[in-house]
Amino acid sequence: MTAQVFFLAAFGLAAVWFGIVVFRTHSMVRSALALLFSQTAIGAMFLVMQAEFLGVLQIMMMATEMSIMAIFMVMFMMDPGGLGEMDMKHQRKLSLAAGVIAFLAAIGVSVFADWGPAATVVPSADEQLRMLGIELLGRSMLIFESAGLTILTAMIAATAVAVQMPAKKEDAS
Amino acid sequence: MFGARQSTPVALFAPLRRLVAGAMARDLRALVVPGADVALAAGLDLAAAGLALAEGPRQANVLLVILPLPAAMLKAASVAYAQMPRPRAVLVLGEGEITPLPEADATGAASQEGLEKAVATLRRAFAEGAFATEVSDFDAPALQTRIEYTCPMHPEVVSDEPGNCPKCGMNLVEAGGDGGHEHHHAAAQYTCPMHPEVVSDEPGNCPKCGMNLVEAEGDGGHEHHHAAAQYTCPMHPEVVSDEPGNCPKCGMNLVEAGGDGGDGHHDHAHHQHHGQDGEDAQVGWLERIEPGFMSMIELTEGTPRSSDGLQMEWIDVPFGPLFPGLPGGLTLDLTLDGDTVAGVQVGSAVAEDWALPDGGLDPDTFVAALGVQMRLSPVSYRLLACRALQAAAGITPLPDEDMLHDGALARERLAERLLWLAQMGRQLGLPRIESRAAGLSRAIREAAPSEIDALRGPLSGLVESLRKTPFLARRLRGIGRLDDQGVWSGPGGAGSDAATRLTARLDGVMADLAELKRAGGISTPQTPDVTGVGGHGHATVETARGPAHLHLELSAGRIVSASLDTPSNRHLPLVETVTCQAELADALVAVASLDLSPWEVRA
Amino acid sequence: MSTLILVLFLLLGTYFVAVIEEWSVTGRLRPAGPVRAALRLLGTESVLARKPDRLFFEVAPVLLLVAAILSLAIIPLAPGLIVTDLATGALFFNAALAYVLVALIMGGWGPDGAYAMIGGWRFLGQLIGYAMLVVMPITAVAMRSESLSTVVIVQSQEQLWNILYQPLGFVLFALAGMAMAFVPPFDLPTGAGDLAGGVEAEYTGVRRLVFRLGRMVLILSVASAMTVFYLGGWLGPVLPGWAWSAIKILVVTALMLAAGRALPRVREASFLAWCWKLGIPLALVNIFLVGVLVLVVPL
Amino acid sequence: MSPELLVALVIGAGLFGTGVYGALSQTNLVMIMMGIELILAAALVNLVAFWRYLHPDVAAGQMFVLIVMTVMAVEMAVGFGVAIARFRSRGSVEMEEARELKG
Structure with a gap:
């Protein structure tokens, strides 16, 4: 196992884990910032994949974007701190099934498709x-x-x- | 030292502790009670004495109390003291009662000399006693005895007073649950979000991690909104939950509540609507909402709306009585919608009731009491009282003496205008203006006529530099605009905004200087001899904040009735006008530009 | 050796920034002031607010410090005296400092105090104003050097410093940088008279010490960036490169903080209006002018 | 095929699945947007992985990433615009309460 595989997997798992946290925490601000850290981990994955510009760009853009998301969460929720443990989900089973199917299908495609030889030299x-x-x-x-x-x-x-509009x-x- | 920080006596760290304690002793940050402005009015130069001003209680290690103070202010001071991180100390200047504050670590007279001596004592106390193995805790009584009210839906909403929840508009209930609220709270269980095994009947903090306990799912308070199938415990009917599971009390399996599960409060209401017109599309779509869903539209129905239609979280934020940007003692409670002011309550923590005791007061006590109470402008109010007494007794003042009194009045007006400038400089983040204005204000307040000439240069220099400060006028323009026919009687006149008021005050500084020159000298007023005289008298004095009137009645040499009308008392209701729907920073600037003195407010 | 110099630069730089910062508030130069304040904070109890979001409360000061230090990684003090010469250095500077916003929002939300929370959200508003004004002048700088690498950017100024080549860009970047480091008059999130300390209001003891350190490193970092992008970095006669860097950074810091001492705190609304209605068009004009210059007068 | 590409694609699949679950299960408009952001992030990971491990010499691969980032920003802008408008008119951004959008 190369170092690249290790770091890819580490940052990737962090990204997925933070992605899951987004929908598990009750605090809206935590949700938004968990999404930010998920995106930052993805940016780190880009850096591991030697796409320096894209990685830095991703890390930079998402900080602002997700912070704006956080303030909108606070604006539009009655209980942004999540202290009331309000439930904000519906059609749980359907969405869980859809999520799992999407995951499995994507894995299936990525495993069974023939991607050809991997490139080794990167500019x-x-x-x-x-x-x-x-x-x-x-x-x-x-x-x-x-x-x-x-x-x-x-x-x-x-x-x-x-x-x-003022008229309205x-x-x- | 009472406010020492606890530390274990490890010999290894002793030199480090000494070093830290020594640094603390030379880096004192003071939170001034009632406020930095009062310290300035008392002629204290904190920086020269080695005290820096703290931004708030969390950043302070010295609580500087300038006595005498009313009970409400002392209570606020004790809350601030409880918020200060240890090691902390209390420094008391002047004479008077300081309970509920703990015993002072250093005391002194309310003068620069007294302050410097007290600071020296304090430094020794810090160097020697900042750390101790045994410490006693201080709990502000004001924090302990209060009854908290909380919202059944939003346990994070805690208020000292009953009222409505700012988030959903529901009635707040007493935390802990009593009498009338039993049905809500009998079943309310609080649990720690981190440690589900911690279950308590009362809200509070988790004994394991200190987090706030939250209401456990499925308690009484949520009942109306969860119209779904409900599960209950066969042993504890008060335990109701939306989901199957175990009873939090006895651990038994919950069973579905009989028959009417799907027919909660919520659904009934809509069936009724449906019966009435049947066609209402607005109700129609609500019908199809998944059971168990909490409708935000319903919850927020009837709550106040902001004027821009985009309501953000409403929060109540107190500014004062110890807020650095406002006069000490002024309490400004703002209800903020995002960062826009949606509501305001203004008051004073240092206000006194001006009722006279039965049988009246003798003139000397009256004049002295007025001077003590009007902390920022004692000379003006003493003069006001003296002139009113003269009018009542029919004494015609000597023109020469009157002139000298006018000089004293002009000098104090000047000092007060500079005091306001210092305050404004602090609020707007202009430290240079703040320190220059504060220094001049201190110098002028007690300056002899000969010394004032020397101050003329620096004064006009300050006025010039304020006029030339870039962006200052633009920063203030349009903020705190007053009505054309309001009660405003201060500088700038009707229809003024913060910028014109600043200009008017700067003009006032130059006018006061001219007045001082015309008066030619200064003498502070003495209480006239009114023994045995009776009659009515009225006097008006022009203070820095506007005209103050006093009407009093003398009977046999004693004052039996007095009605005082101060500019700040008149201007207090204007706070609502100038802050309404303003952005927070603008609202604070607007309030500061009114130059209210909380001491002149009637309780 | 170079590691040692870089660490020394970080420590001494932070110290000098702290001395100047204290002067900008109190008007007095006290060399021992920062050391004393640091010791005092070290010995002071670190109070936890009444109902904190504990995770955010703890992470915020550390994140601020880390973001500020990371942004210093691409600052060259002299040829070869740089932590990492990234091909995307100028962009990386922005990316690191974008997390200052995240730290302030966390720090504002964490302690569950109104002053702190308003301060944190205010900084978000401030960012929406200055963000474009940081990126667009840097674009013009990169156009001249034909690279985002900070080392190449300094080398491109060999003939003429960027402050003279594109003065408009410098003015915009300086103002945006000050807003980014929230020094007065852009100290909306931490204003004393406005919010009683704002985001910093609830932090005490060691946590506050870390917060203050992060703040000082942030100011240092912004001053360094101005030096590198516009003042020719290490370029200068006689003295060695690192000395020129140090002198320029110190002067920029002092000027930046002195400006704040003489100006009233900006209004959030007028700051936003100014940035979007005037600043961004000017930044576009700057990019256009630099483009013409690069093509016409290769200097 | 290289293990690196497989790892990146599996991570992409994980992000995609999480995003789909989130977008479908949440009732709040802003939370749904978060799910969509995750789905787009999965696309980003895949694009970069394809570029890196299949055609590192073609810059068009990187350009695709930039386009997807633009799409993310556009989605945010439009989503928040709609959210504010709904919040004004209804006082809520709950999708359960937007059933009338179904017609």
Whole structure:
């Protein structure tokens, strides 16, 4: 067993375990931060897989994203601290079955598919960055720009949906 | 030392302990009761005496008490003392009662000299007694005797007063459960989230890990909302649970409650709705909700709504009476919706009832008492009382003397405006302004006429630098705007906001300087001789906060009735206007910009 | 040897930051102040709040310290004097400091106190303001050096420091960095007059000591980043590289804290408005200008 | 096939299963979003693993990861927009209480 396998498995198990914690704790803030640590562990997996840029990016982005998630949990829940042990689940059996089936199916595919020989040589981090940059601003420029445009649209649309229009406010009162 | 920290006497660590104790003795952080402003008004220079100001009780190791103080303030001080980490000490300046606080570790007169001596004593006490093998604990009586009220749904909501739960609007019940609430609480069991084997009938802390106990699942309080099949214990009918399992009391298997399991409170209500109109889609979809589901819409129904329609957690946060950004003694209880102020309650922990005793007061006692009570502006109120007495007795004051009294008044006004500036500097995070204003305020309060000329330069320098501080005016603009026809009588006038009030006070500083020059000298007022005289008198004095009025009635040389009208007392209701729906920081700035003195508030 | 210098840099740097920080609050320079305060906190009881989220309460100060120290790992003090020269160094700096937010939210939520909680959430709002203003000026810096590696970034400033090459970017990054280190006037999460200490309010004893240490290392780290990205890092005549680094970092720290002493604490709302309405467009302009410069005047 | 790839894929499967369970079992909109985030994270792990162990010389693999990260951010933005709007109109983000969305 190589060191890479060991670290992959270690960070991976941490990621899955934190993922499970998300749905087991009663405290909403803990939920959000457990998800953050799950994502951070995934970022660490990227680093193990020598995708330095992606790993660091994942670790950076998720910190902010999940913190925002935490504040939304606090806003929208009556009992964010989970002291009341409120139950927030439904269709338990169905979802558990679906989860297990999804897990097994994915494992089945990954084990039985023929993935071909594994690559051993990986470009250096510098080289990767350069390649990625050229890819983004060359062949895949259109896709990248569409992604950028999509996120801008989503930002504007989400804000428009969320903001209460002053005119509407007068109606309500 | 009473507040010593417990430590085992291991010889190996003795030098380290000495080192730490020595460092503590030279790094004293004081929490000032009633407040840093009162220390300043008493002419104390804490930094020069070697005391740094602590941000809050958790960061303090010295509780500096400036006496005399009313009981309410002492109670708050004892709670703060209980929150201070050990080793901690009490330093008392002045004369008076300090119960329920523990015995003082150092005492002194309320003067700079007394403070410095007391600090020296305190340093010795810290160096020698910061650590002890035997320590006695201090529990603030105020923390022990109170009855806590809690929400049956939200055990984390604990309040000192009965009322409604800020989260769901339900009535709060007395923690511990008595009389009328039996049906809710007879079955309520509290358990530790970490140690399920810990079960208690009362809320409290887990004996194993100290965590707060939470209500065990399936207690009475949840009954209405779980309309599902319920399970109960054949031996203990009060044990009701949504899930099959064991009875927490006797461990027997729970059995399904007979027949009406699916017909709880909740469902009945909806059947009725259904019967009435049958078509109501709003009710229709609720029908299909899974059994056992707790509807948030129902729970939050009827709770107060915030004006922006986006209600976040409502929390009650006390600011004061020992909050560093506000005048000491002012209690500001804010209800926050997120970080917006949704409700406010303002009061004073140092207010006194101004009722006169039966048979009246003799003038000397009255004037002295007024001077003691109005801690921040004693001269103004003494002068007010003296002038009212003169008016009542029909004495015409000598113009020269009156002029000198005006000088004293202007000097105190100046000191007070600077005191406010120091407070504002502290709140806005301008330490340079804070220390300069505080130093000048201290210097001017007791300055002789000849010394004031020397202070003129630094004063106008401070005013100039405040006018030039970048972003200060922008920071204050639009905050705490007052109505055009309100009761505001302070600087800035009607319709002012925090920025215009600051400008008005700075103008006031220059005007006071001019007034001092015109007065030409200073003399503090003496109680006029009114032996045997009777009559009515009224006087008005312009303080830094606005005009103060006193109307009094003399009968045979004694004051039999007095009605005092102070600017702070008048302005107190304005707090609600200026904080309503403001962001928290803005609300605090707005309150500070009103310059309320809690001492002038009537109990 | 280089490990020793790096550790010394961390310790001495933290100490100097603490001295300057005390000056910025009290107005007095006391060299023994930080040592005394540290000893006092070491000997003070560490009180647990009444109903804490124990896990968060304990983890928050440590996480703050660890995040701040990690972000220092990519700071080169001299050629070869760096913990790890990552190809994505500039990005890593951001990634490490993103966890300052997590630490503050944990520390705010943990003790179950209103002041702390409001402080923690306020910092989240503050982050939404400054986050883009940290990343976008760094983008412009990386455009000039054609690399995210901090060593290459310093080398790219051989001819002209970035503070002169892209002054607009420096101003934006300096302000955003101050907000990131929550030094005054951006100390919304820990303001004394505003929240009685905010996130720090409930921490006492050793836990507070760790928190304060983390805070000092954070300020040091932000000052170091400004030095590396804009002030040419170790570049300078006569003196050895590490000395130039140390001098520049110290000066930047002092200026940063002195600025806070003279300015009133910002309003959260106006900070956000300023960042999004003015800061981000300016950062875009900066990127455009630097792009033109890089193509037209290769310096 | 290399053991590293297998480990990464199994971890991905685990995250995917957890995400599916979470997204289906939770009643709260924000919690459901957390489940979706986990599902997307599983996709990220798989993409990076495929890139690393099958085609490390093709930068398009990394670009896919960036696109998925964008999708995560978009999902967050839209989800929170909807959540705020619902919270305003109904006072709740419980999906049990959003049955009228079924039509």
